[in-house]
Amino acid sequence: MIEVHLWSSLRSLTGGQQVVEVEAATTGELLKELVRLHPGLQAPIDAGVSVAVDGRIIATGLSEPIPEDAEVYLMQRLRGG
Amino acid sequence: MALDDQKSIFTFVGTRPDRPDGLDKVTGRARFGADAHAPGMLHGAILRSPHAHARIVKIDASKAEALKDVKAVVTRADFAEVPFEPGLEGEFWNVLENVMAGEKTLYDGHAVAAVAATSALAARDALKLIEVEYEVLPHVTDVDKAMEADAPVIREGAADYSVPEGMHPNVVRYHESGHGDVEAGFAEADLVVEDSFVTEATHQGYIEPHACLGSLGTDGKGELWCTTQGHWIAQKTCAALLGIETSQLRVTASEIGGGFGGKTTVFIEPVALALSRKANRPVKLVMNRSEVFRATGPTSSASMDIKIGMKKDGTITAAEGTFRLQGGAFPGAPGDMTAMCAFAPYNLTNVRQVGYDVMANRPKQAAYRAPGAPMGAFAVESVLDELCNQLGLDPVDMRLKNAAAEGSKASYGPTYERIGLVETLEAAKAHPHYSAPLKPGQGRGISCGFWFNHGGETSVSLALSEDGSAQVMVGTPDIGGSRASMALMAAEILGIPYENIRVTIADTASLGYNDVSHGSRVTYASGLATIKAAKHAVEKLCERAAAKWGIPVDAVKWENGCAVPSGPNAGDFDPLPLADITADMGATGGPISGHFEATPEGAGVSFGTHIVDAEVDPETGKTSVTRYTVIQDAGKAIHPTYVEGQYQGGAAQGIGWALNEEYIYGEDGRLQNSIFLDYRIPVASDLPMIDTVIVEVPNPGHPFGVRGVGETGIVPPLAAIANAVSNAAGVRMRQLPMSPPRILAALKDK
Amino acid sequence: MSKLHVTTTVNGDEVEYLCDPRETLLDCLRDKLNLTGAKEGCGTGDCGACSVTVDGRLVCSCLMLGVEAEGKQIETVEGIADGDVLHPLQKKFIEYAALQCGICTPGILVAAKSLLEKNPDPTEEEARYWLAGNLCRCTGYDKIIRAVMDTAAELREAS
Amino acid sequence: MDYHSPASFAEASALAINATGITRFLAGGTDVLVQLRSELVTPDTLIDIKKINGVHDITRNSDGSWTLGVAATGAEMSDHPELGLDWPGVVEAMDLIGSTQVQGRATLTGNLCNGSPAADSVPAMVAAGVTVTITGPEGVRDMAVEDIPTGPGKTALAKGEVISAINIPARGENGGDAYLRFIPRTEMDIAVVGVGVNLRLDGDTITEARVSLGAVAPTVLLVDDAARAIIGTTLDDAALDALAAAASGACNPIDDKRGTIAFRTEVAGVLAKRTAKIAYARAKGEQA
16 A cells, blocks of 8 residues: 655545555556545646655656555646746 | 666766857847748737726727738637636636637736738737727736735636635635644744745746747648747647647747746737638737737736744744735646745755635736746745844854755655755855855845756657768757757767757657756756667667677677677677768668657756845945855756856846836736836846856756756745845845835835 | 838848838848848847947947938848858857857847947946846846957957 | 938928928937837827938037037947036936947937936936027027926927027036936936036035936926035035935925835935035046
8 A cells, every 4th residue: 555645735635634545556546546535636636736756756657656665745736937 | 767877977968068059049040939931921910908807898800801901800709619627727728818818808918809911010000990899897916905805806717626615716726735733843943933025926038029920721730930938839739729630730949039937838829820820821920028028928926924933053843834826817826836845945844835826917927937936935035034133043054954855854745865955055155155254235145945847748859860970859949058968968878979969959740749848857858868869879779780790789889989899709899980880871771760758757856055145225225236156956967058057047037036027017907017128127237247056966867867957046046135135234125026115115114 | 101212231231122111120121131130129229139230330220210221331140250250259159158048149249249349348347338238038147248258358369 | 100301400390390190300219219119109200300411410619518419329429539528427317328229329309309207318418507409480599408398208399399409508617517317227227316416616615506306206307406505515414415305305206117206205315415426526626
């Protein structure tokens, strides 16, 4: 199981949980599982998210591997200039 | 990628050769956006709203259409129907609404109609004959006022899922993050400082106005030439707004006369294409400077509250920030980015940050170098300076004590990989600037800054020629010398001279998709792709050598531009130079090219520390920046001169933002300073030389260790200058720009 | 509205064009003579990207009408190099990376050349004030000023 | 728009008197072209006065006074070997307008006729006692510079009248002038406040003075109270304070994008002191 840390304003969409657990081997699976377990997260994921895996920010890729016991944070999609 | 795979000894990378496009750019030969002509070309012009907020009752263009010189008039009806969605999900709708007003005009300068005529003068004359009936509506341009209960509603239903119930409809996105217990942290502090800050909107201020030349037939096939940071996003967006297939529109990026984030979207390009489709002739559209200020660009304005607790020894116990950003009449103000970046330089146990995206009757904000980060840094680093002053702490030592490093938990959540903040602070402390004595009336300011950087979709193609030279096709417009960096990286892998490599910015029909030149991604992502494309070509070169020698390919390696036998059973052959392999490549298996298409995901965050000395005239409130030093982590500087250039440019833009640049709106909601005379960007005599220190802490996510350098340089200046001015004037400056009237008023109130 | 016929000399070549009296010299250079080196950055004389010299005097070509060029000697960025030999300023600008995007470069080169012809030994402050009407948004001016000062030094040594 | 380039001021005046709609004279063009391009003012008739004989001349007359042609540019004034020695304030004020490029075109006449209260050369000309010669349908007359502007963008010139020369008085002995302006940057801005001071000394004592202010009222002001505050003094601290008070007291500015009422009023006093010190030092023959 991977612990996914959410940013705190998402708690209202997960029944108050800021850390949720999912089974996933890639970033794409992770997002799919998040929505399956917490349908409320569909909206932020549609609006754009990035996934930080062990500190590296995966901006868009859905096929990035997530190692066992990786530290995973869901982040808002980054926008640059 | 493990650090062990990372190259650290270089032949070409790190040298400072002349840029490949230098000659064209010093002779006037380089072709920028407005330098294109086409047979049968018409000239376009756009009619813009004089009202900040108004319902369009009627547009009557019959008098303009009746003119002999006028060949087409378009309004919103000439664009595709694009579905509306809240927040940023409806970005195509937002862009369309911005490109050409629908039911309402939403800001002074909003486009309402456009004309194509046989000359630019005829087009402008025709605009005067278009009659628009407006019903003027109440407007709001200030971020705090736009959130008040009685503020005019810009657009119902624009808020996305993130906005808690009960907020004004002008609040369209909301972000909250952090960790720990800030209240407990404040209770542990010896001193808590709480303050509020305001920054005005600024413009990217690129010297080249938006310009394009579009041609679109009724068959849905088109060509577009434009000045842009990303021609694939222009292609995709124009196609969506005009209802044509993306691949049927071929977009060529001109040389680009500055962007800084402001040319990452479209403004006039879909209009030129719509005019062209209607007139059945190519149409050139060029903005004037006033249009650039009124209808493109600017940054968000911001209103921010910061509270930070500190122990006497300088340890930060808790930090809290609320960042309200106004981004014009559309969702997109990067309040979330401001919140996530503001405290990122520090290793904090207790931190909480809230960001708001607020709409007002102003032009749609566009990205500007590290969008959102500079304002937040201004507020946070000002409070840190105040804490240092009150606790008698050295500002660099305090920052070193709290600095984030590898393994620290970032304020936005994850644990940092290898980062270089501490190295920039140590370089600051060791720099002669930091210990140089100040003259009376001068003050010194320090600030750190953080930016994420970005990877993004990237395609690069590299083709070898028979004579042993190489052409590299990249899809990221060259804003500041990136052709040189690409050529250096390709030379490093191929082992042929820098001069033998030609780098071209390919059009959308000649290469796969590329994300925009933004997010400091070009040297990182196009660079990574160039390296990998070159390696791909090298693999093929080794295969050809192996075949010639009749040995297995794994017994061939590439060294100094030659295939050489490698390993015990490889045999004894003379090194085979690249040109010897390409000379007969047609007969040995065909042309040799290398490709790379991917979305690199290891951009690596970046930090900087700036030192500024400023002098304030106590009688007039006028500030002179007397000395400036930029210290920033580049990971690995490919072409150090252009890295320095990015640092210096960021600092100069920051100086403008801090001291004199601002959007000034009248009571009537009209922009009052839409020319360079009154929108005061720094001129040559305003600035000192800008010293730079390139720190190199390799990014583990790039084969050569590159981190983006384009954006971080604008994050620290606002705060560093504000701290210098506040220390010189003896009064805390809480509002940008620190124009002389504001400083003089603050001195009087001291 | 009838157009006016203008005969003038640009970079040593005699040229003619027809212009509307409202068209600027910059419009005429760019649109009628296809000399697109001079750029329009502002149209109000505030950015210097359109700098040219007229009878040896540095001006903004956006602040002069095309019809006023009658009988004048005009020099633009396209005339700075001597055939295939770059002017020392052009070489130094490349060497110093005194340009990033390059849009201000034509105007700055014309203005800097004019400075060095008038004052071969400018101080840094003089160079900065002379070029104050040439906006650059990319470089912070540092490398531009260094390139100008070094060119001046080199030209003094050569003479 | 019709374009004319007459060969004499009489011809220019005749063209203007017979023109219908909006008429503008084109000297340096640095304001006329900006207004034309931004479509603020599109003249129906544009009369280019630069082809009239002598309009670029800068002449020192036998009595020591100066006559400047109406198309003499700021650059030509700055390049003149002697004009700036006599009237450094006037030359420097002109030189502050715009960039080097703008200096290549801009003229005193244009700066005056544009009617801006913030025009840099105008306070300096007012302080110096400059007059202009006007050619019109009724013939030729002279008028003091301070009487030309009547409000923002407005002048006392009647239809068909055109300025045909600028007349600067003889410098005379023991005199000095100066002009300072406040701008937020170091260059390229419109004055937020401008102050011109011209004075004459007998020994250390000021015997004559003219003080003018720009950008603090609808027109450039000639402030007699400010002059009186320093006449008869050696420009000691008390005189300087009185000067500053008089200058600030004369201000009737507006809040706008360039500055606030409070700022302009305060800085007018500050600049008046600084300008007077320079003029005083110049009158004493000291370098400043």
